[in-house]
Amino acid sequence: MDEFLQSFKIVINDKIFVKDPESSDLGKKIIEQSILLIHEIGIEKFTFKKLGAVIGSNESSVYRYFENKHKLLLYLTSWYWSWVEYNLVFSTNNISKVKKKLVIAIENITKSIEEDSNFSHINEVVLHKIVINEYSKSYLTKEVDIENKNGYFVIYKRLISRLSMMISDFNPDYEYPSSLASTVLEGSLHQYFLKEHFPTLTDCHKLKSPTAYFTELVLKTLK
Amino acid sequence: MDEFLQSFKIVINDKIFVKDPESSDLGKKIIEQSILLIHEIGIEKFTFKKLGAVIGSNESSVYRYFENKHKLLLYLTSWYWSWVEYNLVFSTNNISKVKKKLVIAIENITKSIEEDSNFSHINEVVLHKIVINEYSKSYLTKEVDIENKNGYFVIYKRLISRLSMMISDFNPDYEYPSSLASTVLEGSLHQYFLKEHFPTLTDCHKLKSPTAYFTELVLKTLK
DNA sequence: CAAAAATAATAGTAATACTATTAATAACTG
DNA sequence: CAGTTATTAATAGTATTACTATTATTTTTG
Numbered sequence: 071m072d073e074f075l076q077s078f079k080i081v082i083n084d085k086i087f088v089k090d091p092e093s094s095d096l097g098k099k100i101i102e103q104s105i106l107l108i109h110e111i112g113i114e115k116f117t118f119k120k121l122g123a124v125i126g127s128n129e130s131s132v133y134r135y136f137e138n139k140h141k142l143l144l145y146l147t148s149w150y151w152s153w154v155e156y157n158l159v160f161s162t163n164n165i166s167k168v169k170k171k172l173v174i175a176i177e178n179i180t181k182s183i184e185e186d187s188n189f190s191h192i193n194e195v196v197l198h199k200i201v202i203n204e205y206s207k208s209y210l211t212k213e214v215d216i217e218n219k220n221g222y223f224v225i226y227k228r229l230i231s232r233l234s235m236m237i238s239d240f241n242p243d244y245e246y247p248s249s250l251a252s253t254v255l256e257g258s259l260h261q262y263f264l265k266e267h268f269p270t271l272t273d274c275h276k277l278k279s280p281t282a283y284f285t286e287l288v289l290k291t292l293k
Numbered sequence: 294m295d296e297f298l299q300s301f302k303i304v305i306n307d308k309i310f311v312k313d314p315e316s317s318d319l320g321k322k323i324i325e326q327s328i329l330l331i332h333e334i335g336i337e338k339f340t341f342k343k344l345g346a347v348i349g350s351n352e353s354s355v356y357r358y359f360e361n362k363h364k365l366l367l368y369l370t371s372w373y374w375s376w377v378e379y380n381l382v383f384s385t386n387n388i389s390k391v392k393k394k395l396v397i398a399i400e401n402i403t404k405s406i407e408e409d410s411n412f413s414h415i416n417e418v419v420l421h422k423i424v425i426n427e428y429s430k431s432y433l434t435k436e437v438d439i440e441n442k443n444g445y446f447v448i449y450k451r452l453i454s455r456l457s458m459m460i461s462d463f464n465p466d467y468e469y470p471s472s473l474a475s476t477v478l479e480g481s482l483h484q485y486f487l488k489e490h491f492p493t494l495t496d497c498h499k500l501k502s503p504t505a506y507f508t509e510l511v512l513k514t515l516k
Numbered sequence: 517c518a519a520a521a522a523t524a525a526t527a528g529t530a531a532t533a534c535t536a537t538t539a540a541t542a543a544c545t546g
Numbered sequence: 547c548a549g550t551t552a553t554t555a556a557t558a559g560t561a562t563t564a565c566t567a568t569t570a571t572t573t574t575t576g
């Protein structure tokens with residue numbers, strides 16, 4: 071990743087955290103290590119106490135940054151979608167052909183993350199895996215409507231809406247652009263999960279990627 | 294629902310429960326009331342203590358039927374998929390036209406449940422809502438591989454594989470029958486969720502149903 | 517260098533997710 | 547129908563979680 075990108079900072083809704091983790095070394099350590107720990111033991115077994123032990127710090131110090139682990143998960147996943155959105159906007163910019171634009175957008179949203187971009191202390195490869203395994207849990211709650219009102223899902227919604235608009239640009243007559251956009255995004259996470267744990271429920275192995283599957287699906291549907 | 298159907302019993306993998314809840318009145322009460330309570334407060338806040346209070350029984354009595362609430366959720370969702378599978382097999386039986394069969398199958402898997410069929414003490418309308426809100430959580434765990442080996446997801450997998458086979462029957466050249474089948478099933482749950490909580494991310498409102506959306510999607514893709 | 521801010525350490529609480537024990541009740545069996 | 551067995555209820559207890567509160571110590575900054 072070049073210097074140009076490094077001069078950008080992903081900004082997250084400040085209602086999600088108590089204190090901005092980007093504002094201190096401890097905060098960055100919290101983000102860096104929580105990604106690794108959540109990936110390792112899963113969000114259910116993850117606690118601030120365990121995280122404190124890993125970063126050689128105290129449980130109560132973590133609470134100064136995040137109210138609870140749910141908010142931390144919202145922060146991490148918001149960061150991820152923001153990162154995807156950035157890549158999407160950047161890679162579709164200046165492309166005038168509507169079809170090409172759409173194909174690139176689908177690729178950005180559905181591709182597997184293979185290497186850590188060194189964008190920061192955040193490991194995107196591991197973060198992508200967290201998103202696959204844990205993202206649904208961040209909205210499948212009884213508090214989703216309040217949290218949505220608080221703007222905790224804006225980036226996610228904006229990303230889907232971007233894809234939806236590109237779908238409509240390609241075929242203005244298509245009646246389900248938003249549904250198709252949300253299906254691609256959510257479905258892609260699901261296909262990665264299936265590949266790993268229920269391989270008989272997917273055809274995405276080796277050469278056949280979720281990207282290839284969804285690109286074909288969208289183009290045929292919009293024909 | 295007619296008497297013919299009432300003479301069938303949905304059978305669940307007996308590793309999921311400690312004691313078959315169908316074998317006693319208390320067991321049936323546990324099932325009936327847990328559906329209502331999980332729907333009301335969500336699986337996270339649901340406890341056997343609260344359930345005990347609702348059914349006028351003791352916490353420890355519930356533990357005689359299910360090891361923990363996760364297993365109870367697996368039981369309920371397995372029951373649901375079994376019920377859908379039954380309906381699917383029944384309604385596609387004796388239909389020779391491959392296309393019609395596929396369309397009926399998609400309808401069965403994606404349709405909204407509007408009324409309690411009085412099949413038993415189980416309220417399918419509420420159960421469908423639980424499946425929408427909680428099903429992903431039953432497999433998005435660190436234990437998924439062991440539990441899969443134990444056969445806790447067989448019904449779900451069989452259902453997807455049935456749809457996958459119908460997709461291949463309709464178009465034997467299509468390269469992603471399993472992925473498409475899993476996308477339809479999971480995607481349909483997701484569209485119902487979006488309709489309720491993120492209406493801007495879906496086009497499924499009023500006349501436009503998830504069923505209509507997915508039927509069109511599949512037929513266009515397989516053309 | 518003093519004041520303020522941040523962090524660490526410790527303790528404490530209510531709730532959760534159980535296990536274990538014993539008592540009461542119901543069911544089934546010879 | 548008495549006696550054994552199975553089932554359920556009640557109570558208590560434990561380790562862990564998800565925090566809050568307090569105080570002490572360290573670090574930062576003006």
